Each structure stands twice: as structure tokens, then as C-alpha cells.
Amino acid sequence: MNWMQRLEKLDRRIIFVIMFIAVSIPVLVRLDMPIPSSKEVDDYFDTIEKLPDGSPVFFPADFDPGSVAELEPMMRTSLRHLFRKNCKVICFTLWDTGPGVVDGIIRDEAKRANKEYGVDYVFLGFKAGREVIMVQIANSISGVFPQDYVGADTKSLPLMQQVDKLTDTKLIVNISAGYPGTKEWVQQVRTRYAIPMLSGCTGVSAPEYYPYYQAGQLSGLLGGLGGAAKYENKANEKGEATAGMPAQSMGHLAVIALILMGNVLYVVNKKKAGTR
């Protein structure tokens, strides 16, 4: 086995080190990169921007700690944008391991925007039932969630006295890491009740939601950390997604370099084997 054949079968630990170095460079050296927007992100921004001030917004945050790095920045920016417009946010999650993360984010952003719990926003916690919950909550939110995340009577909260059905809200903003998530919300709720809907999702699930966006069932779409970074720039709220873009860029470049190198070695070694 010559050195080129050995290189083609490179030990994966060396690849791990290459990847580690690639994502570490932006930590050591400051890299400023322009972040151009895209139509789906512009539409996401414009949909919230065009909401009348003080509109009630339904905010299912369907993710767990595994997707926090990708979805937390877009959730924070969406909440900042909504709170800036004095929108009333009704949040809950259909992911059993999600409430701890979602509760922390919404309370943090509400505190930052000086919003009052029960008046400007509520967090209802988790309920098992997936699609059934989606349909039931359209008829009565307090029927599905008689108590909020910390056990307070939902009907006693001033916001929930004004809003008890999904149709009382003006917009659905879904932050989604998979199933149950955006696809199910579109199928069970958006189609049936025709309430405008936005989706912020992981990069890996974004291609699956493009048909819904192009059909107008989603008014806007944020795909992965890249989508979140574009939205942060658009909303003038630069945060973790923008900060993460150089590291993600270097990571992608490293993977592309490895693919090219693997293919060059494959072609060369194949030719050599053919001439032998």
C-alpha cells in the first residue's frame, strides 16, 4: 500500500482533529463575514413586521436540548421581534424534554423586554398527544392546558381570558426540530383554520418544508443556524447565530475540502490500479 492509498483510508481520528481545528479558527481569529438575506427569511421578518401591534401570537416551541444550538437563536430573535411589537405570546411545547429549555428562553426574553407573565406572555408547558393536542387546542387552549407550566390556573391569567382558541390568535410561529413539528402543524391546523404560519426549523428539516413555503402554507421559513443569522441581521438583533456563522463556514469548508481530497485520491488510486 503506497502513501496515496494510505491517505485514502485516512484514520477518522485525524479527520476529527481537522474538523476541530477548522471550527476552532474563528474562536481564535475574528472573522467578519457579510450575511446576505434570502426571500424566505425576508418573508418571515415581514410577516411579523406587518402584524398589528399587540396581536396575540401562538408560539409552539417543539424542540429539545439536542437542537438548542440551532434553534435557540431563532427563537430568541422571534420573541424579541414579537415583544418589540407588543405582541401577546402564548407558548407551549409538544416535546417532552423541551419545557425546561423553552421556559428559560421565554422568561429570559420577557425579562429583557420588561414583559409581565400572564399579561404579555404565558408558557403552558408540555402535554402528550401530538397531533391530537394540535386539533384540540384549536377549540380550547384552557381545555387542553387547565394549568400552566408551574401549575397556575390557566383561566386566571389575564391573557388567557382574552384568548382561548387558536382562531383568537393572528399568527402561529413554530420552532421545530422534527416530529411533531411544522409539518404536522401545517397539516392539522394551518390548512384547517387558515391562520398565517411561520416556521423556524433545523437545517436538516428545512428542505422538507420548502413545498409548504412555496404553496403559501408557510408565510416564511428560517432554516438552521444560517436562517437564524440572516433573521438576526434583518431584525437588527445580532446574536449567537451571527456569531456562529464563521465557525459553521469553516466547518462546511473543511467537509468540502475532505470530499474533494477523498475524490482526488479515489480517482488517482483507481487509475493507478487500472494501469497495473
Added chain:
Amino acid sequence: MRREVPIIITIFIGWVMVLDFFFPWISGTATHMRDWTLVLIAVSQMLGVANVARINLDKVSRGHKDAPYAVMLLVAMLTMIVLGVLMPKSATIGGFTWGGIEGGSLFDKIYNQMYVPMQGTMFSLLAFFIASAAYRAFKIRSPEATILAVTAVIIMIGQVPIGSLLWDGMPGLSAWIMNVPNLAAKRAILIGAALGAVATGMKVILGLERNYVGGE
């Protein structure tokens, strides 16, 4: 009767759910049925917890090689149930909140300082495994594999800011791939799957499909 009763229940509920989509007069019945579903799901969650406990207790009592992990699981599960469900919110010792699930409680601290970082670590490891897998798997062995590799490279570079630094047209090209070829394929898959689901659903609510009760 063991087969007929479940089939009759399925057919009845299936028709109610379909009709609920088109006729508002049946929505009250449909809403009641969905409420029952939520109760059943809640009970099934409790059964799930009981089953996990039973299997792991069995492993511990038989001295199975995974017994240490089973003990760990049982201790962790019991701790979270006691802290989150059984311990009253007012349970404070030395100014520290032991009960409840609110921010600052012990439940919340264990969740945010143990579970969240562990899940984040598992997810971030993907970056390293994807790099290794891409190096080995994305080989241009056939025309189809070449198209796949080229498309992957364009999408990867087009989705990050460095793509527009390398070439102005890269984000546009990446967006075109997502909006045209990707969309055409995704839409075909979606519509095909939806038609399949409709066909299967019709077979179930017409009583033609009975495999789910262990029949023909």
C-alpha cells in the same frame, strides 16, 4: 368478538374524524373522542414508566451485565419524579428550593446543568462523524453519485456566508437547487405518500384492512 369490537370502534371513530373535517355538527362528538384519546395517552405514558421500571428492576435482580446502567437509570428516573412531581413546591431547605420545576429549583438545575449539556454534546459530535462519513462516502463512483456530491458541495457552501464571499452567485444557485429540483422531488414524494395514506385510511375505515388486529 375480540377482533370485531376493535374493528367496529376503529371504523366508527375513523368516520367521525373524517366527517368532522367537513361537517361542523359532528365536531362536538369528535372533540369528546379526542379528549378520550388524551386520557388514554396519559395512561399509556404511566404504563411506559412502569414498564421501564419493571424491565430495569428485572435486570438488577438477575445480575445482568447491564445492571449498573439499570441502577443508574432507576435512580435518575426516581430522583426526577420525586423532585418534579411528589416534592411540594414549598419544600425549601436552607433557602434552597428542592421541590417544583420552576427556574432555580433542583429539578431545573439537574435538567439545565446535566441533561442539556449532555444532549448538546451528543448532537455536536455529529459534525465530526459527518466529516468522516463525507470523506469516505461521497465518492464519484457513478453519474448519480457525482450529481449527489456536486449538489451537496453547492448547498453546503451556499448556506453559509463564506459562499457569497467566494462567489456572489453561490447563494442564488443554492437557493435555486432548494426551490426547483429539491422542491419537485419533495412534492412528488409528499403527494405520493399522502395518496398512499388516503388509500390506507379508506381501507381501515371501510373495514377492509384488518391487519392491525392481527388478522388476515
